[in-house]
Amino acid sequence: MASASPTLEKLKGRDFLTLQDFSAEELEAIMELALRLEAEWRSLKPLQGKTVVMIFQKPSTRTRVSFEVAVNQLGGWTVTLGWNEMQLGRGETIVDTARTLERYADCVVARVFRHSDLEELAEHAGIPVVNALSDLYHPCQALSDMLTLRKRFGSLKGLKLAWVGDGNNVCHSLLLACSKLGVNMAVACPEGFEPSEKVLQVALKEAESSGAKIEIVREPEEAASQADVIYTDVFVSMGFEEERERRLKAFLPKYQVTPKLFQHAKPNCVFMHCLPAHRGEEVVDEVIDGPQSIVWEQAENRLHLQRGLLAVLLQGEP
Ligand code: CP
Ligand code: NVA
Numbered sequence: 667m668a669s670a671s672p673t674l675e676k677l678k679g680r681d682f683l684t685l686q687d688f689s690a691e692e693l694e695a696i697m698e699l700a701l702r703l704e705a706e707w708r709s710l711k712p713l714q715g716k717t718v719v720m721i722f723q724k725p726s727t728r729t730r731v732s733f734e735v736a737v738n739q740l741g742g743w744t745v746t747l748g749w750n751e752m753q754l755g756r757g758e759t760i761v762d763t764a765r766t767l768e769r770y771a772d773c774v775v776a777r778v779f780r781h782s783d784l785e786e787l788a789e790h791a792g793i794p795v796v797n798a799l800s801d802l803y804h805p806c807q808a809l810s811d812m813l814t815l816r817k818r819f820g821s822l823k824g825l826k827l828a829w830v831g832d833g834n835n836v837c838h839s840l841l842l843a844c845s846k847l848g849v850n851m852a853v854a855c856p857e858g859f860e861p862s863e864k865v866l867q868v869a870l871k872e873a874e875s876s877g878a879k880i881e882i883v884r885e886p887e888e889a890a891s892q893a894d895v896i897y898t899d900v901f902v903s904m905g906f907e908e909e910r911e912r913r914l915k916a917f918l919p920k921y922q923v924t925p926k927l928f929q930h931a932k933p934n935c936v937f938m939h940c941l942p943a944h945r946g947e948e949v950v951d952e953v954i955d956g957p958q959s960i961v962w963e964q965a966e967n968r969l970h971l972q973r974g975l976l977a978v979l980l981q982g983e984p
Contacts, residue, residue: 671983674699678982681788682796682975683781685805685842686868690876693846697813700974703740703984712977712984713742716772720798723749723778724904728941729798729806732968733775736976745771749778764790772980779905794979801835801905802862807940808839810971811897812847814964818936819894823848823877828889828931830854831898831921831948832913833861833882836940840897841865841880845872850879854889856916886920886927893931897938898923898948914947923949928958936960 673695685693703710718737722730730746737744749755754763760783767774768791778784781800788795797805816822827844829837833855841861844851845868853861860866860882873880883889890896901917902910928935937949937959945951954961977984 674978674983677978681794683784683788684803685839690846696974696978699978700813700971703973704970707739707973710984711741712981713737713740716742716980718742718744718773718775719767719771720744720746721749721776726777728965728968732972736969736972760786761790768792803839804836805839807836808843810967812843813971814967825894826850827895827897828852828893829897830886830923832859832901834903836899837861838865841869845869845878845880846876848876848878852881852883852889854883854886887930890927890930893935895936895938896923899940900944901948923953925952938964941965
Protein backbone atom coordinates (compact mmCIF):
# COMPACT_ATOMS: atom_id res chain seq x y z
CA MET A 667 0.00 0.00 0.00
CA ALA A 668 1.19 3.56 -0.71
CA SER A 669 2.50 5.75 2.14
CA ALA A 670 -0.01 7.41 4.52
CA SER A 671 -2.19 10.08 2.90
CA PRO A 672 -2.73 13.14 5.13
CA THR A 673 -6.23 13.58 3.63
CA LEU A 674 -7.23 10.03 4.55
CA GLU A 675 -5.71 10.28 8.03
CA LYS A 676 -7.73 13.46 8.70
CA LEU A 677 -10.96 11.67 7.78
CA LYS A 678 -10.51 9.01 10.46
CA GLY A 679 -13.14 9.22 13.21
CA ARG A 680 -15.36 11.72 11.36
CA ASP A 681 -19.16 11.46 11.05
CA PHE A 682 -20.59 11.17 7.53
CA LEU A 683 -23.98 12.89 7.76
CA THR A 684 -23.92 15.24 4.79
CA LEU A 685 -21.49 15.91 1.93
CA GLN A 686 -21.58 19.56 3.00
CA ASP A 687 -19.05 18.68 5.73
CA PHE A 688 -16.41 17.42 3.25
CA SER A 689 -14.12 19.20 0.81
CA ALA A 690 -13.81 18.18 -2.84
CA GLU A 691 -10.34 16.84 -2.02
CA GLU A 692 -11.74 14.65 0.78
CA LEU A 693 -14.53 13.31 -1.44
CA GLU A 694 -11.98 12.51 -4.15
CA ALA A 695 -9.81 10.72 -1.57
CA ILE A 696 -12.73 8.52 -0.46
CA MET A 697 -13.44 7.60 -4.10
CA GLU A 698 -9.75 6.83 -4.71
CA LEU A 699 -9.67 4.54 -1.70
CA ALA A 700 -12.90 2.87 -2.87
CA LEU A 701 -11.22 2.10 -6.19
CA ARG A 702 -8.11 0.73 -4.46
CA LEU A 703 -10.16 -1.48 -2.17
CA GLU A 704 -12.29 -2.70 -5.07
CA ALA A 705 -9.06 -4.20 -6.45
CA GLU A 706 -7.35 -5.13 -3.17
CA TRP A 707 -9.93 -5.85 -0.45
CA ARG A 708 -9.20 -9.59 -0.53
CA SER A 709 -5.76 -8.97 0.88
CA LEU A 710 -6.58 -6.03 3.19
CA LYS A 711 -8.71 -6.26 6.33
CA PRO A 712 -8.90 -2.70 7.72
CA LEU A 713 -12.04 -3.51 9.75
CA GLN A 714 -10.53 -6.55 11.50
CA GLY A 715 -11.95 -6.66 15.03
CA LYS A 716 -14.34 -3.74 14.38
CA THR A 717 -18.10 -3.79 14.87
CA VAL A 718 -20.59 -1.67 12.94
CA VAL A 719 -24.12 -1.28 14.33
CA MET A 720 -26.74 -0.52 11.69
CA ILE A 721 -30.16 0.92 12.58
CA PHE A 722 -33.00 1.07 10.06
CA GLN A 723 -36.13 3.14 10.68
CA LYS A 724 -37.23 2.59 7.05
CA PRO A 725 -36.93 -0.35 4.63
CA SER A 726 -33.74 -0.87 2.59
CA THR A 727 -32.33 -3.38 0.12
CA ARG A 728 -29.18 -1.87 -1.43
CA THR A 729 -27.92 0.18 1.50
CA ARG A 730 -28.37 -2.52 4.10
CA VAL A 731 -26.96 -5.36 2.04
CA SER A 732 -24.04 -3.39 0.57
CA PHE A 733 -22.98 -2.11 4.01
CA GLU A 734 -23.22 -5.58 5.57
CA VAL A 735 -21.24 -7.15 2.72
CA ALA A 736 -18.63 -4.34 2.81
CA VAL A 737 -18.07 -4.72 6.56
CA ASN A 738 -17.75 -8.50 6.24
CA GLN A 739 -15.36 -8.27 3.29
CA LEU A 740 -13.14 -5.86 5.24
CA GLY A 741 -12.94 -8.24 8.19
CA GLY A 742 -15.49 -6.58 10.50
CA TRP A 743 -18.78 -7.58 12.08
CA THR A 744 -22.27 -6.04 11.81
CA VAL A 745 -25.28 -5.91 14.12
CA THR A 746 -28.35 -4.78 12.16
CA LEU A 747 -31.56 -3.79 13.91
CA GLY A 748 -34.86 -2.14 13.02
CA TRP A 749 -35.65 0.99 15.03
CA ASN A 750 -38.68 -0.72 16.56
CA GLU A 751 -36.67 -3.78 17.59
CA MET A 752 -34.62 -1.46 19.77
CA GLN A 753 -35.76 0.38 22.89
CA LEU A 754 -35.72 3.48 20.66
CA GLY A 755 -39.09 2.28 19.40
CA ARG A 756 -40.43 2.34 22.99
CA GLY A 757 -39.17 5.82 23.72
CA GLU A 758 -35.58 5.37 24.95
CA THR A 759 -33.83 8.60 24.04
CA ILE A 760 -31.36 8.94 21.22
CA VAL A 761 -28.81 10.32 23.70
CA ASP A 762 -29.03 7.23 25.94
CA THR A 763 -28.87 4.96 22.88
CA ALA A 764 -25.75 6.79 21.65
CA ARG A 765 -24.05 6.48 25.06
CA THR A 766 -24.73 2.73 25.05
CA LEU A 767 -23.74 1.95 21.47
CA GLU A 768 -20.40 3.74 21.66
CA ARG A 769 -19.37 1.23 24.34
CA TYR A 770 -20.04 -1.77 22.08
CA ALA A 771 -19.29 -0.66 18.55
CA ASP A 772 -16.82 1.28 16.38
CA CYS A 773 -19.37 2.91 14.06
CA VAL A 774 -23.13 3.43 13.70
CA VAL A 775 -24.82 3.45 10.29
CA ALA A 776 -28.41 4.71 10.54
CA ARG A 777 -31.38 5.29 8.20
CA VAL A 778 -33.90 7.61 9.83
CA PHE A 779 -36.90 9.79 9.11
CA ARG A 780 -35.60 12.97 10.76
CA HIS A 781 -32.11 14.19 9.88
CA SER A 782 -31.99 15.93 13.28
CA ASP A 783 -32.11 12.49 14.94
CA LEU A 784 -28.87 11.58 13.17
CA GLU A 785 -27.28 14.82 14.29
CA GLU A 786 -28.28 14.07 17.88
CA LEU A 787 -26.90 10.52 17.61
CA ALA A 788 -23.64 11.84 16.18
CA GLU A 789 -23.33 14.52 18.85
CA HIS A 790 -23.60 12.03 21.69
CA ALA A 791 -21.82 8.96 20.28
CA GLY A 792 -18.05 9.18 20.36
CA ILE A 793 -17.77 6.96 17.27
CA PRO A 794 -18.41 7.79 13.59
CA VAL A 795 -22.08 7.98 12.60
CA VAL A 796 -22.93 7.41 8.93
CA ASN A 797 -26.13 8.65 7.27
CA ALA A 798 -27.75 5.71 5.44
CA LEU A 799 -30.55 8.09 4.24
CA SER A 800 -32.58 10.72 6.05
CA ASP A 801 -35.42 13.01 5.00
CA LEU A 802 -32.80 15.57 3.93
CA TYR A 803 -29.84 13.67 2.48
CA HIS A 804 -28.51 10.41 1.03
CA PRO A 805 -24.75 11.10 0.95
CA CYS A 806 -23.57 7.48 0.42
CA GLN A 807 -25.80 7.27 -2.66
CA ALA A 808 -24.61 10.55 -4.17
CA LEU A 809 -20.92 9.87 -3.60
CA SER A 810 -21.19 6.38 -5.07
CA ASP A 811 -23.02 7.91 -8.03
CA MET A 812 -20.00 10.18 -8.55
CA LEU A 813 -17.83 7.05 -8.51
CA THR A 814 -20.11 5.49 -11.14
CA LEU A 815 -19.74 8.58 -13.35
CA ARG A 816 -15.96 8.65 -12.90
CA LYS A 817 -15.76 5.03 -14.00
CA ARG A 818 -18.06 5.65 -16.97
CA PHE A 819 -16.71 8.99 -18.25
CA GLY A 820 -13.13 8.97 -16.91
CA SER A 821 -13.49 12.31 -15.13
CA LEU A 822 -16.26 14.36 -13.57
CA LYS A 823 -15.42 17.98 -14.37
CA GLY A 824 -17.70 19.53 -16.97
CA LEU A 825 -20.25 16.71 -17.15
CA LYS A 826 -23.92 17.75 -17.08
CA LEU A 827 -26.39 15.86 -14.89
CA ALA A 828 -30.09 16.51 -15.45
CA TRP A 829 -32.26 15.71 -12.44
CA VAL A 830 -35.91 15.23 -13.45
CA GLY A 831 -38.55 14.98 -10.73
CA ASP A 832 -38.76 15.62 -6.99
CA GLY A 833 -36.22 17.91 -5.29
CA ASN A 834 -35.74 15.29 -2.56
CA ASN A 835 -33.02 13.83 -0.31
CA VAL A 836 -31.11 12.21 -3.20
CA CYS A 837 -31.36 15.42 -5.22
CA HIS A 838 -29.97 17.38 -2.24
CA SER A 839 -26.93 15.15 -1.88
CA LEU A 840 -26.33 15.18 -5.63
CA LEU A 841 -26.49 19.00 -5.61
CA LEU A 842 -23.75 19.03 -2.97
CA ALA A 843 -21.64 16.36 -4.72
CA CYS A 844 -21.93 17.94 -8.17
CA SER A 845 -21.31 21.50 -7.03
CA LYS A 846 -18.19 20.47 -5.09
CA LEU A 847 -16.78 18.19 -7.79
CA GLY A 848 -17.39 20.42 -10.82
CA VAL A 849 -20.38 18.59 -12.36
CA ASN A 850 -23.06 20.85 -13.87
CA MET A 851 -26.51 19.99 -12.54
CA ALA A 852 -29.89 21.13 -13.85
CA VAL A 853 -32.92 20.24 -11.72
CA ALA A 854 -36.30 20.12 -13.50
CA CYS A 855 -39.18 19.95 -11.02
CA PRO A 856 -42.77 21.17 -10.68
CA GLU A 857 -43.59 24.21 -8.57
CA GLY A 858 -43.63 23.29 -4.89
CA PHE A 859 -41.21 20.37 -5.31
CA GLU A 860 -37.96 22.31 -5.61
CA PRO A 861 -34.92 21.29 -3.56
CA SER A 862 -34.52 23.05 -0.22
CA GLU A 863 -33.43 26.69 -0.56
CA LYS A 864 -30.77 26.14 2.12
CA VAL A 865 -29.17 23.26 0.22
CA LEU A 866 -29.41 25.16 -3.04
CA GLN A 867 -27.60 28.16 -1.56
CA VAL A 868 -24.77 25.92 -0.28
CA ALA A 869 -24.52 24.29 -3.72
CA LEU A 870 -24.42 27.67 -5.50
CA LYS A 871 -21.63 28.82 -3.18
CA GLU A 872 -19.62 25.61 -3.76
CA ALA A 873 -20.15 25.97 -7.51
CA GLU A 874 -18.36 29.34 -7.42
CA SER A 875 -15.11 27.55 -6.54
CA SER A 876 -15.54 24.42 -8.66
CA GLY A 877 -16.91 26.18 -11.75
CA ALA A 878 -20.02 23.97 -11.86
CA LYS A 879 -23.27 25.44 -13.20
CA ILE A 880 -26.27 24.73 -10.94
CA GLU A 881 -29.78 25.60 -12.14
CA ILE A 882 -33.42 24.96 -11.30
CA VAL A 883 -35.81 24.87 -14.27
CA ARG A 884 -39.41 23.79 -14.94
CA GLU A 885 -39.03 21.98 -18.26
CA PRO A 886 -37.46 18.48 -18.30
CA GLU A 887 -36.33 19.12 -21.90
CA GLU A 888 -34.39 22.19 -20.80
CA ALA A 889 -32.61 20.23 -18.06
CA ALA A 890 -31.92 17.33 -20.43
CA SER A 891 -30.50 19.60 -23.14
CA GLN A 892 -26.91 18.44 -23.91
CA ALA A 893 -26.90 16.32 -20.73
CA ASP A 894 -24.47 13.46 -20.11
CA VAL A 895 -26.75 11.96 -17.46
CA ILE A 896 -30.50 11.93 -16.93
CA TYR A 897 -31.25 10.98 -13.32
CA THR A 898 -34.60 10.46 -11.63
CA ASP A 899 -35.99 9.04 -8.37
CA VAL A 900 -39.43 8.11 -7.06
CA PHE A 901 -42.09 10.81 -6.85
CA VAL A 902 -43.21 9.48 -3.46
CA SER A 903 -40.26 9.01 -1.10
CA MET A 904 -40.47 6.91 2.06
CA GLY A 905 -42.46 8.84 4.66
CA PHE A 906 -44.48 10.79 2.06
CA GLU A 907 -47.03 8.05 1.28
CA GLU A 908 -49.98 10.20 2.42
CA GLU A 909 -49.13 12.74 -0.32
CA ARG A 910 -49.14 10.10 -3.04
CA GLU A 911 -52.20 11.32 -4.97
CA ARG A 912 -51.21 15.01 -4.90
CA ARG A 913 -47.66 14.15 -5.95
CA LEU A 914 -48.60 11.91 -8.88
CA LYS A 915 -50.91 14.69 -10.11
CA ALA A 916 -48.08 17.24 -9.94
CA PHE A 917 -45.44 15.03 -11.63
CA LEU A 918 -47.34 13.01 -14.24
CA PRO A 919 -47.10 12.87 -17.17
CA LYS A 920 -44.64 15.77 -17.61
CA TYR A 921 -41.78 14.56 -15.41
CA GLN A 922 -41.79 10.89 -16.42
CA VAL A 923 -38.48 9.89 -18.06
CA THR A 924 -39.23 8.39 -21.50
CA PRO A 925 -37.00 7.69 -24.55
CA LYS A 926 -38.21 11.03 -26.00
CA LEU A 927 -36.36 13.01 -23.35
CA PHE A 928 -33.04 11.51 -24.50
CA GLN A 929 -33.45 13.22 -27.89
CA HIS A 930 -32.44 16.46 -26.15
CA ALA A 931 -29.37 14.98 -24.47
CA LYS A 932 -25.92 14.03 -25.81
CA PRO A 933 -25.90 10.82 -27.88
CA ASN A 934 -23.97 8.89 -25.18
CA CYS A 935 -26.18 10.17 -22.33
CA VAL A 936 -26.74 7.59 -19.57
CA PHE A 937 -29.81 6.97 -17.40
CA MET A 938 -29.39 6.81 -13.62
CA HIS A 939 -31.78 6.01 -10.76
CA CYS A 940 -30.84 5.34 -7.14
CA LEU A 941 -33.52 2.61 -6.98
CA PRO A 942 -35.99 1.28 -5.97
CA ALA A 943 -37.84 2.40 -9.11
CA HIS A 944 -41.59 2.76 -9.47
CA ARG A 945 -41.74 1.64 -13.07
CA GLY A 946 -44.48 3.40 -15.03
CA GLU A 947 -44.31 6.42 -12.71
CA GLU A 948 -40.98 8.32 -12.81
CA VAL A 949 -39.51 6.10 -15.55
CA VAL A 950 -40.77 3.68 -18.20
CA ASP A 951 -39.37 0.13 -18.69
CA GLU A 952 -37.93 1.03 -22.08
CA VAL A 953 -35.54 3.50 -20.43
CA ILE A 954 -34.57 1.67 -17.24
CA ASP A 955 -34.08 -1.62 -19.11
CA GLY A 956 -32.61 0.09 -22.20
CA PRO A 957 -29.00 0.35 -23.41
CA GLN A 958 -28.43 3.78 -21.83
CA SER A 959 -29.37 2.61 -18.33
CA ILE A 960 -26.49 2.18 -15.86
CA VAL A 961 -28.67 1.59 -12.80
CA TRP A 962 -27.12 -1.81 -11.99
CA GLU A 963 -23.58 -0.38 -12.13
CA GLN A 964 -24.88 2.29 -9.77
CA ALA A 965 -26.24 -0.33 -7.37
CA GLU A 966 -22.94 -2.25 -7.49
CA ASN A 967 -20.87 0.85 -6.79
CA ARG A 968 -22.69 1.35 -3.49
CA LEU A 969 -20.65 -1.62 -2.23
CA HIS A 970 -17.35 -0.32 -3.60
CA LEU A 971 -17.85 3.21 -2.28
CA GLN A 972 -18.90 2.03 1.17
CA ARG A 973 -15.82 -0.18 1.52
CA GLY A 974 -13.70 2.94 1.00
CA LEU A 975 -15.86 5.05 3.30
CA LEU A 976 -15.87 2.57 6.19
CA ALA A 977 -12.17 1.90 5.87
CA VAL A 978 -11.28 5.57 6.05
CA LEU A 979 -13.69 6.53 8.87
CA LEU A 980 -12.67 3.57 11.03
CA GLN A 981 -9.04 3.15 10.12
CA GLY A 982 -7.73 6.10 8.07
CA GLU A 983 -5.22 4.82 5.54
CA PRO A 984 -5.62 1.00 5.41
N1 CP B 1 -30.79 3.41 -3.19
C1 CP B 1 -31.02 2.94 -1.97
O1 CP B 1 -30.61 3.52 -0.94
O2 CP B 1 -31.73 1.77 -1.95
P1 CP B 1 -32.33 1.03 -0.68
O3 CP B 1 -33.49 1.86 -0.19
O4 CP B 1 -32.75 -0.31 -1.22
O5 CP B 1 -31.27 0.93 0.38
N1 NVA C 1 -35.94 9.39 -2.25
C1 NVA C 1 -36.08 7.99 -1.92
C2 NVA C 1 -34.77 7.31 -2.01
C3 NVA C 1 -34.77 5.84 -1.71
C4 NVA C 1 -33.42 5.23 -1.78
C5 NVA C 1 -36.67 7.86 -0.53
O1 NVA C 1 -36.27 8.61 0.37
O2 NVA C 1 -37.56 7.02 -0.34
